[in-house]
Every structure is written in structure tokens, then in C-alpha cells.
Amino acid sequence: MKKVVKFGGSSLADAHQFSKVADIIHADESRVFVIPSAPGKRFDGDTKVTDMLYRCYEKAAAGEHYEDELIAIRSRYDSIIQELGLEGFTLDEDFAKIRAHLAGTPERDFVASRGEYLNGRIMARYLNYEFIDAADVIFFDEDGVYMPEKTVRAMRKRLEKAGKAVIPGFYGMGEDGRVRTFSRGGSDVTGSIVARACKADVYENWTDVSGFMVADPRIVDHPARIETITYKELRELSYMGASVLHEEAIFPVRSYGIPINIRNTNRPEDDGTWIVESTCQKSGYVITGIAGKKGFCAVDITKSMMNSEVGFGRKVLQAFEEQGVSFEHMPSGIDTMTIVVHEDEFVTKEQRIVSAIHRLAAPDAIEIESDIALIAVVGRGMKSTRGTAGRIFSALAHARVNVRMIDQGSSELNIIIGVDNADFEAAIRAIYAIFVETQL
């Protein structure tokens, strides 16, 4: 049994959290590769070290005074080192290098990556594990795009030689010899890459919640926990805003069937959520989860006899493609089709897209509706259960929510509902209540 364990920023925010993490690792011999994030917030209103580093970089790049930021960052690490009692261990040399870098031509990704790098150095020393610099085993091309084959080859070779090791999250090395990072929250992706490279049995992702909830706890009070969810369901939910795990973290492991177990560092006794390729386990409810986002626009296009005009849809979509705007959904009628897009992406290009649709597809009319929220109701159980859609819409009607759009994915894994932004929270609460609280 081999496990890769990734710990998020709040799990490593201070020495007390570090000691919880060490207890978790030592409790199971199979936890061989450890991926740390940078120290996160210790309390509400605190600042993550990564954010401090970005600020430090921005000041340095603007030629402003950044010494105070750097001292504050250093003191976060020094207090961890002191409180853990790591005698004789200092980050003097590392900080000298960071200082020299900032004084030259600072690079944003390099500066940000130091949060994980330094935490990894402390972690390796504290656990007495080997330290493997992610810059030696994770690679990006010159445009900063992650290179899976090269990475897995190098990583596998390196891990085969290692015993137990710490590999910092979030960054790697570009083809041009510059450090590159993933997008924010990217240590989750590093953990997944390591799990794939060493063919782990489980990828444990330790955070500060006991897994995924059926709905966002900021909207629904104490929502039920999801025990098991498939990669496909999770993909739908995280795309629509459920944010426990980085959206891209499932890709490295999903085709290798390595399950991800989301766990809570502050409640290690909880089972958390299992993310798996497929399962015969029924979810506790007909639906697995609900997620959603505000801020969409619907572009309604009308043309008589559209249904018999071959190529009409392609021409309309070409207008969006020409402006580099991707569309989310495309419900259609006989003489109408609607393209749903992200409002902030669309708004600056709106008139160019409208005129391109006129030029390419010659419609009778185009209307734009804004302030739409999309809600995804996701569940592998929906396919085989009667009346799911009926229950959703009657719950919404009772909650006096007007449904502006409906789209059922062809996989029958989800139903997407468009409502007014203002009805978003009420709609989620109503759907949650009908499936979870009444448990019919």
C-alpha cells in the first residue's frame, strides 16, 4: 500500500498544525510521499504566505520598498521552526537567495513558489524525510503549460530512488529554465501528479473540511457530506463552483483509477469524501450534489425556418469563436437558439459578436438577457430514478423561483437550471430541501 498525502495551507499554517500533520503521517506507514502547500491563514483576517509573496513581488517589480513584507514572511517560517524545536535548522541561505532574486529582475512565479519550497524544506526536516525539489521533477513548456509525459518519466525515476520524501506543491520548472507555477490552489495538482507517477493506491488530500458537501455551506446550513462521488460528477460540480479541490487535480489520476480521499486535518477521525472512477455504492440521496455560479448571459437568436437551414448553428458559434469566447450551454427551440456565456467574458465583446452573428447567419433578431445564475444538480442516481426533474421544478415553483433555462446533460448526470441571479440562493436551498431534508 502506497499513499500520497497532500496538505493544504490551513493544515500547515503554524507549528501546531504541523504537529497534527506529523501525527497523521506517522499514524500510517504507507503515507510515503508528502506534498505541502505554503502556510495558509491561522485565523480569520490573517494573510496566506502566498499572498504575502505576491505582494512582495509586486513591490519589488515596481521598484518599491519590499523589505517589510519579506521580514513578515520570514517570521512566519521562523516561528514554525522555533516552535517545532528544529535545532540547528535555518532558512538563512534560502532567504539570501530570495533577497538576491528580488534585487535583480524578479519573476512572479519564482517568488510565489518559494512559499511551498520553504514549507517543504521545514516539513522534510521535521519528518526526517528526503526533500525533492519540484523544479527537478515537474516540467512546463515555454508557455507555462504543464508537460505530463516528461514530468511523469522524470518523477517516476526520481521517486524510485527515494525512500519517504517531501515534494513541495504548486510549482515546477519551465523549458526556459524558469520556475513556473500552476494556477492558485495548484498544490492539489502536484499531489495528483505524484500519485500518478508512483502509481499510488490512494491520493489523500488533507484540508480543513471533512470532504465535499451536498451544497455550499455558505448557502445551506450544515449540509450533508458526500461520502462517495465519481470523477465525472465531481468535474460537473467543481466546474460549477464547488471549490474544495483544484478543478484540474482529477486529470492526472482519473485514467489510472487512483481514488482521491478528501480528509480533514483537524478531524482525522472523519472518513471524508472518496472520489472514485466508478462505484456501485448508491449515494445517500438521489442527487449527489448541487453547485452553481452567478453572472451568465443568454444570447437569444431567432430566425424563421432556422430548423431547416443546415449549418446555421455552426455560423452562430463561429461568431463566438472569432472573438475567443467559449459558450457554456446551448438550449434551442424550432426557430430559436440560445447561447449561454460568462457575462464578464462576453460583455467587452458583445457588440462585435452581435454584428458577427448578423454577418454570418443573418438572423431575424438577437436579444441579450443578463444576470442569470446557473445551477447544476448532479447525480449518478438520476439516470435510474423517476421524477427527479419533476421534484426539482416543483420545489422551485414552491419557492417562487422562476426558471429561465433548462438543460439536461446528455449523460443524464446533471440537470442545469438557469434562474435570476437574485434567486440563486433560494433555488439552491429549495432543491437541497426537497432531496436531502425530506429524503423522499
Ligand code: ASP
Ligand atoms: N499556495 C498556493 C496558493 O495559495 C498553492 C496552493 O496552496 O495549493 O494558491
